Amino acid sequence: MTVIMNGNELSKKIKENLRLRATKLKEQNIEPSLVVVLVGEDPASQVYVRNKTRAAEQIGINAIDIRLPETTTEAEILDLIAKYNADETVHGILVQLPLPKHINEDRITQAISPLKDVDGFHPVNMGHLFMNEPLALPCTPHGIMEFFKEYNIDVTGKNAVVIGRSNIVGRPMAALLLNANATVTVTHSRTQNLKEIAREADILVVAIGRGEFVDADYVKEGAVVIDVGMNRNAAGKLVGDVDFASVNGKAGYLTPVPRGVGPMTIAMLMQQTIEFAERSLN
Numbered sequence: 001m002t003v004i005m006n007g008n009e010l011s012k013k014i015k016e017n018l019r020l021r022a023t024k025l026k027e028q029n030i031e032p033s034l035v036v037v038l039v040g041e042d043p044a045s046q047v048y049v050r051n052k053t054r055a056a057e058q059i060g061i062n063a064i065d066i067r068l069p070e071t072t073t074e075a076e077i078l079d080l081i082a083k084y085n086a087d088e089t090v091h092g093i094l095v096q097l098p099l100p101k102h103i104n105e106d107r108i109t110q111a112i113s114p115l116k117d118v119d120g121f122h123p124v125n126m127g128h129l130f131m132n133e134p135l136a137l138p139c140t141p142h143g144i145m146e147f148f149k150e151y152n153i154d155v156t157g158k159n160a161v162v163i164g165r166s167n168i169v170g171r172p173m174a175a176l177l178l179n180a181n182a183t184v185t186v187t188h189s190r191t192q193n194l195k196e197i198a199r200e201a202d203i204l205v206v207a208i209g210r211g212e213f214v215d216a217d218y219v220k221e222g223a224v225v226i227d228v229g230m231n232r233n234a235a236g237k238l239v240g241d242v243d244f245a246s247v248n249g250k251a252g253y254l255t256p257v258p259r260g261v262g263p264m265t266i267a268m269l270m271q272q273t274i275e276f277a278e279r280s281l282n
């Protein structure tokens, strides 16, 4: 029997709690505010950004939604970031990735003040995370840790295998699992014997960007399987990196796509915004 972890339900619960915290902040004349910058017309990014601004609205976070044309220069974005870094009424700044090719994503990420970096992507925040003294956590890995908490999954001493080493998911996920005392293996496209390594996992986090890549052969009976993927299959249907039908029944726990990790990412983004706003009180 596989427990399907419900990201819609858990994120809803978290957002309800955040709404109360937003109300408290407003009573103290702080309006939690998040700047969301989207450059270009990528349809998937438009969906994600809309989901973020909608969640902000539900909670009572003021979302400053900035849409810029594909032709925007790097200097223009850097100017905008400098403006909001200096604006004390703004608590969080997010620039949606990916950015158009003529813009250097690292320079943009590094321009955002670490104290307003709701994504947790800034190298300073990455450093704090790796030293187990986090200031802001990357939202997707953070949301995955919240799943473990909700479903009473103790990762201490467990074999955790992360497939993927991106700066936004794989690497910070490994750090969070290590901070939580798991035994962590990070695998990637050059890993030899991936299937054999994955089969040893008590906790398997899949973030490779290849639709339905991980089937039951990669999964140990009873393992916790977390699917970070967001892909369109040949029929245009949204699928994860895990072959859900194949793994369902073998895993102990499994996240679906959609309604799994995606909504948790957004909930953690909102939580980080509220936390930054609360810090502004002190």
Ligand SMILES: Nc1nc(=O)c2c([nH]1)NC[C@@H]1CN(c3ccc(C(=O)N[C@@H](CCC(=O)O)C(=O)O)cc3)C=[N+]21
Pocket: 047, 048, 051, 094, 095, 096, 097, 098, 119, 139, 230, 238, 257, 258, 259, 260, 261, 262, 263, 265, 266
């Ligand atoms: N600076 C930055 N911060 C991010 O947090 C960030 C980013 N850039 N770039 C892209 C990724 C991806 N991401 C998602 C957020 C929500 C859903 C989401 O809401 N998913 C829904 C369904 C979405 C759909 O229907 O397509 C679900 O899984 O149920 C998915 C993916 C945030 N990201």
Ligand SMILES: [Mg+2]
Pocket: 207, 208, 209, 210, 211, 228, 229, 230, 231, 240, 241
């Ligand atoms: Mg994917």
